Structures are given as C-alpha cells and as structure tokens.
Amino acid sequence: GAVVSQHPSRVICKSGTSVKIECRSLDFQATTMFWYRQFPKQSLMLMATSNEGSKATYEQGVEKDKFLINHASLTLSTLTVTSAHPEDSSFYICSARGDSFNEKLFFGSGTQLSVL
Amino acid sequence: GNSVTQMEGPVTLSEEAFLTINCTYTATGYPSLFWYVQYPGEGLQLLLKATKADDKGSNKGFEATYRKETTSFHLEKGSVQVSDSAVYFCALRGNNQGGKLIFGQGTELSVKP
Numbered sequence: 295g296a297v298v299s300q301h302p303s304r305v306i307c308k309s310g311t312s313v314k315i316e317c318r319s320l321d322f323q324a325t326t327m328f329w330y331r332q333f334p335k336q337s338l339m340l341m342a343t344s345n346e347g348s349k350a351t352y353e354q355g356v357e358k359d360k361f362l363i364n365h366a367s368l369t370l371s372t373l374t375v376t377s378a379h380p381e382d383s384s385f386y387i388c389s390a391r392g393d394s395f396n397e398k399l400f401f402g403s404g405t406q407l408s409v410l
Numbered sequence: 411g412n413s414v415t416q417m418e419g420p421v422t423l424s425e426e427a428f429l430t431i432n433c434t435y436t437a438t439g440y441p442s443l444f445w446y447v448q449y450p451g452e453g454l455q456l457l458l459k460a461t462k463a464d465d466k467g468s469n470k471g472f473e474a475t476y477r478k479e480t481t482s483f484h485l486e487k488g489s490v491q492v493s494d495s496a497v498y499f500c501a502l503r504g505n506n507q508g509g510k511l512i513f514g515q516g517t518e519l520s521v522k523p
Contacts, residue, residue, distance in 0.1 A: 298453060338513040401453035
C-alpha cells in the first residue's frame, strides 16, 4: 500500500523558536494533504487542507500565520510552527490523498512536538 | 456540525475475549463511516468502512454495521489477539467534504495473553 513518511517523529524546542515538520508521499502523488493536531485523549482535529501549488485552507480557529503550510510539490508538504509556545505542544499528523486512490487517505506516523 | 463520539479507553481484554468499541455520530445527510487503527509507532491505517445505511464493513475479523436509526457504527471482534493492541479511531466523512475526516478521540485497546 501507499506510504506517507512524516519527519521528525519527535521534536523538543525552546519557546520562541520555529519548527518544521515534513510529510512525504513515498510512492504516489499526493494531490491533497491534510494536517491534524491531537491532544492527549482527544480527537484528531483538522487544522488545514492543502492542495499542491495553492494556498492551504485553514479550519476555523487555526492561525494561518502561526501554522505555515507549504505544499510545493506532489510529494511534499511541510507544516512550520512559528514562534512556538508551550501551548503548541501537541501531536501533529499529516495525511495524503492522491486522485488515483479514489479518495483513500494515507497517514503519517505523527510528530510529537514539545515546546519548553 | 458533524461530530463523532466513541467510548473512552483504555480497554483491557484477555486474549480471545469479545471486543466492542462503541461509536456514535452526528451528521447531516448520509456520511461515510470509517474505523482506523494505529499500531504503536505507525500511522493510522484504514481498518474498514461503510458508505451507506445497513452496510457492514469487515476486515481482519473486525466488523462494524452502519446503523442510521441509532447513528452508530460500533466496532466488534469475536476473539481478540495480542496483536490487536492498538488505538482505534472512528471517523466520518460528510457528503462533498473533499476527503475531510472528522475523528472520534480514539480508544486504546490492550490485549493481554
């Protein structure tokens, strides 16, 4: 089956720094990628949807200037958490969909971000 | 808006026990319903799905039936194995949602030998 690679799996950073998370589709072209955030014992919350070559669409309440999403190619999307604060500590998960997979979604293994 | 509620975990069972993880949803129209599984250190994987009322999704011994009258999609397995230990997520996709999924909070299952 299709594979989505997410990196890093865990990152610890100081407050005020920026962190970039990468999501790559390894064996298919990801027309659309989704970024989710998960707090402990809570649902995965959709943050934004990105289509290759266009600006991401953010869900209500998600700060687009804080969570920068780039989807410059059909195999790579990045999420940058800018000027991170402790409240940004969370588990971030990407998923990808290619048209050839009839809307089936494939998920990365997630990134645990801890901001000190 | 659309939402999914699933039973809280963790759920701890002995091998060969019967499993039920409850999932109920709120949605307009006729959503598609999914169960995803996340094994330790891995990404979410689609376990099974149902796209219309009374459909039964099944895979690897797991089953779930789309019950519109009770807005439920409970996950069941007759005899769990240690290898089924994972976190299970119920999810829905509304009509014309472009692939966007709404997830429940996940239920951790631990199966002991």
